[in-house]
Amino acid sequence: MRRPSMSLLAVLTIMVLLCTGLIRIPSPERRALPWFASNVHEFRWNGGINGDYSSCLKARISQTEFRTFVDRLGLDRVYSEKDHSELNVFWVGPEMGADSQADWWDPPTSLEGSHFKHVIRDEYFEIAKYHNGHVYSSVLQW
Secondary structure, eight states: OOOOOHHHHHHHHHHHHHHHTSSOOOOHHHHHSOTTOEEEEEEEEEOGGGOOEEEEEEEEOOHHHHHHHHHHHTOOEEOOHHHHGGGOOOOOOGGGSTTTTOTTOOOOSOOTTOEEEEETTTTEEEEEEEETTEEEEEEEEO
């Protein structure tokens, strides 16, 4: 009987670790942050096989770094209550999961001036805003 190769065992081990959540691949939002971002908090929730997903992220960065952040994520629209009220936009926070008492999640109440992406066919919405020296980012897919 032939023994499995070490590379196959390594691949299987990584797959098991990813599937069990022991290793997490950074979210696109986290990867869009500069490497020196500080005070980074993130919460992600995945509904499993049905594809529902939400995440929220807060990090301290500069206003210039925020512009790079939204460019990297392709958030090319700017929210205006007058023009986008029909979208029924809201912040998605950690209240959906086990981290419901997250005192770090304190997004601004107004979405005015937020950068966002809305893909109707994919039922996907992402929004980010710079407020008091922090980036707030929220993603919802249903």
